[in-house]
Amino acid sequence: MSAVIDPGHAGHGHAGHDHHHGPAKGLMRWVLTTNHKDIGTMYLWFSFAMFLLGGSMAMVIRAELFQPGLQIVQPEFFNQMTTMHGLIMVFGAVMPAFVGLANWMIPLMIGAPDMALPRMNNFSFWLLPAAFSMLVSTLFMEGGGPNFGWTFYAPLSTTYAPESVTFFIFAIHLMGFSSIMGAINVIATILNLRAPGMTLMKMPLFVWTWLITAFLLIAVMPVLAGVVTMMLMDIHFGTSFFSAAGGGDPVLFQHVFWFFGHPEVYIMILPAFGAVSAIIPAFARKPLFGYTSMVYATASIAFLSFIVWAHHMFTVGIPLTGELFFMYATLLIAVPTGVKVFNWASTMWRGSMTFETPMLFAVAFVILFTIGGFSGLMLAIAPADFQYHDTYFVVAHFHYVLVPGAIFGIFASAYYWLPKWTGHMYDETLGKLHFWMSFIGMNMAFFPMHFVGLAGMPRRIPDYNMMFANFNMVSSIGAFMFGATQLLFLFIVIKCIRGGKAAPAKPWDGAEGLEWTIPSPAPYHTFQTPPDMSGEHEHRKGLAHD
Amino acid sequence: MTEERLTRRLVVRLCLVVVAMFGFGFALVPIYDVMCQAFGINGKTAGVYEGQQAVDEQRQVRVQFLATNAADMVWEFGPQADEVVVHPGDSTQMLFVAYNPTDKPMTAQAIPSVAPSKAAAYFHKTECFCFTQQVxxxxxxxxxxxxxxxxxxxxxxxxHLTLAYTLFDVTARKPPVAQATLTRAAP
Incomplete structure (x- = not known):
């Protein structure tokens, strides 16, 4: 650790003041960079590459499910596809995308010259390509890659796992290290590098939600590392954490996993809450309604996420009092989440709204995430969950919170800040096309899953009853549409990087925040002299005189 | 520079949180066992019971016995009777028969489980072959x-309650784990 916070190094940013030296040239710029913008860019590109890879696995899944019966892949490979799709999307696409946004935007939003620990920042990024090369390489190994679902329940992932499971375990270790270091960096940056006068309650909500996310990360990623370490010991060193033969218990695995797993789902959504809380006020041209309540709601959600994990396990045979506790605790999360949704709606109320692409994605986020939230409430009801458990209803639920939740939040952020990153406006027509194709494709893919799930179609099975055929075909067509549309997004981003209308410092009239006070594209070094924020009102005061 | 000191102190503290949470993940293992025992949940039964109780002649409880072989276990294994009717407080014995049909010596461990799980805390074993491994x-x-x-x-x-045993082949892991299993199964 001491090398990471080497004083000589953090001073680097200040050493270069007055003469604006740009980035180094060539490949080594990216390997050695400690610049938060470079690292943010690398995170975002990495995450997009993983999004396409995990997405192509989803295409394999939907192609196989296009018709009942086995057409394209063998069940063994199908299992590897569902597992790898989940792992890559969760750990490779969504989480790194938010870390990329944090790297780019948090220093700009709080007036800091860079992240607090720039070299560790470089290391935490470069662990990811190593981790995912290792994870993806298992697909080419004898016996195939992980085939036990992204939740890797023991004993499927221990006693009955393919040989490659050890590579999977080490890949998870590396991802965990990367996330933990990223989280420590975010906390250190936010707590120590804010511009003078930028009090906590003046921070943009994206910074707030990321601060809370980072605390969730350092609390639960070590537990994930612990659970895979126990698996490693069970597989190779003769322990019996999850083996009943030696006095262990497979149900223990599920408890430890979901103690990590439930906060993890909030890790994937809280930063999107923050981004949407920046975008909706900008395009409604009104300050965010209920800033303070947003902060407290986020903190409440984070707290509650630690005491609801067993709602994933209602059917394992936990006692009635346990089911009641976890049911009520889970239903309670609807309260702070409802506060947030009503605040976004109130922000839009009587605003002078325009619907540029970031706003379209943000509005769709609010509506569709709420649908995902409602199906979550249905699943939270313990007696009903026995019917929904492990059906496509669950698949529909978590895709509704993750695709139009996390992914639309990332798209909205990308369109909102692309002018700042590239100095060019993206192509608005193509952006809107991307939105509508994504919106229609995604709803076509995931909405019918509610129906087949309620009718009893189990998840993670490559074949299904004839009666589910029509809905599955609709799902597959929607999924192909959603998947293909993402290539359009790639085209839009490349087009925007290469040229387009020059973006002013503040391309959106209603936008607020320090990131719009610097030129577009953002210079390589920013805020080497911190801005003075002491004259600014706190958000709640800003609202009071509105 | 004070900012450097602040950052260093914060990072050290956050690293301590990380280490503590890694430890907490492992601490969940004994916590889980303790919780299951304390609340008698998950069908887990306790170790040797040494108490004695007066017999409640008024009440009868049916106790069913189940014997299952875990995957790859080849022994013949089963109870001598499928069920007995007992009075609460009364001490009852049931014999289970095991036969090793292979040409190798083998070691087995039986793991008990009681259903419904809320009855597990009220099912006391004064003597059980599951407390030791069988060779x-x-x-x-x-x-x-x-x-x-x-x-x-x-x-x-x-x-009416069910006592189920699952018999595991532990021949391969016998020497190092035998001790650990013994101490965990019969605290």
Missing amino acids: LQPGERIEMPVRFIIDRDLPADVR
């Missing part, structure tokens, strides 16, 4: 006793 020579057959008392405080709505 059988090729072709050997043994009778293994379990002696139990149903607690008088068994909830009134439980009229």
Whole structure:
């Protein structure tokens, strides 16, 4: 650790003041960079590459499910596809995308010259390509890659796992290290590098939600590392954490996993809450309604996420009092989440709204995430969950919170800040096309899953009853549409990087925040002299005189 | 520079949180066992029971016995009777028979489980073959006793409960794990 916070190094940013030296040239710029913008860019590109890879696995899944019966892949490979799709999307696409946004935007939003620990920042990024090369390489190994679902329940992932499971375990270790270091960096940056006068309650909500996310990360990623370490010991060193033969218990695995797993789902959504809380006020041209309540709601959600994990396990045979506790605790999360949704709606109320692409994605986020939230409430009801458990209803639920939740939040952020990153406006027509194709494709893919799930179609099975055929075909067509549309997004981003209308410092009239006070594209070094924020009102005061 | 010191102190503290949470993940293992025992949940039964109870002649409870082989276990294994009717407080013995049909000596461990799980805390074993590992020579057959008392405080709505054993082949992991298993199974 001491090398990471080497004083000589953090001073680097200040050493270069007055003469604006740009980035180094060539490949080594990216390997050695400690610049938060470079690292943010690398995170975002990495995450997009993983999004396409995990997405192509989803295409394999939907192609196989296009018709009942086995057409394209063998069940063994199908299992590897569902597992790898989940792992890559969760750990490779969504989480790194938010870390990329944090790297780019948090220093700009709080007036800091860079992240607090720039070299560790470089290391935490470069662990990811190593981790995912290792994870993806298992697909080419004898016996195939992980085939036990992204939740890797023991004993499927221990006693009955393919040989490659050890590579999977080490890949998870590396991802965990990367996330933990990223989280420590975010906390250190936010707590120590804010511009003078930028009090906590003046921070943009994206910074707030990321601060809370980072605390969730350092609390639960070590537990994930612990659970895979126990698996490693069970597989190779003769322990019996999850083996009943030696006095262990497979149900223990599920408890430890979901103690990590439930906060993890909030890790994937809280930063999107923050981004949407920046975008909706900008395009409604009104300050965010209920800033303070947003902060407290986020903190409440984070707290509650630690005491609801067993709602994933209602059917394992936990006692009635346990089911009641976890049911009520889970239903309670609807309260702070409802506060947030009503605040976004109130922000839009009587605003002078325009619907540029970031706003379209943000509005769709609010509506569709709420649908995902409602199906979550249905699943939270313990007696009903026995019917929904492990059906496509669950698949529909978590895709509704993750695709139009996390992914639309990332798209909205990308369109909102692309002018700042590239100095060019993206192509608005193509952006809107991307939105509508994504919106229609995604709803076509995931909405019918509610129906087949309620009718009893189990998840993670490559074949299904004839009666589910029509809905599955609709799902597959929607999924192909959603998947293909993402290539359009790639085209839009490349087009925007290469040229387009020059973006002013503040391309959106209603936008607020320090990131719009610097030129577009953002210079390589920013805020080497911190801005003075002491004259600014706190958000709640800003609202009071509105 | 004070900013450097602040950052260093914060990072050290956050790293401590990380280490503590890694430890907490492992601490969940004993916590889980303790919780299951304390609340008698998950069908887990406790170790050797040494108490004695007056017999409640007024009440009868049906106890069913199940024996299952875990995957790859080849022994013949089963109870001598499928079920018995007992009075709470009374001490009852049931014999289980195991036979090793292979030509190799093998070691087995039986893991008990009680259903409904809320009855597990009221099912006391005073003697059980599950407290130790069983070694059988090729072709050997043994009778293994379990002696139990149903607690008088068994909830009134439980009229019938099931004691299930799963028999695991632990030959491969015998030497190092044998001790650990013994201490964990019979605290």
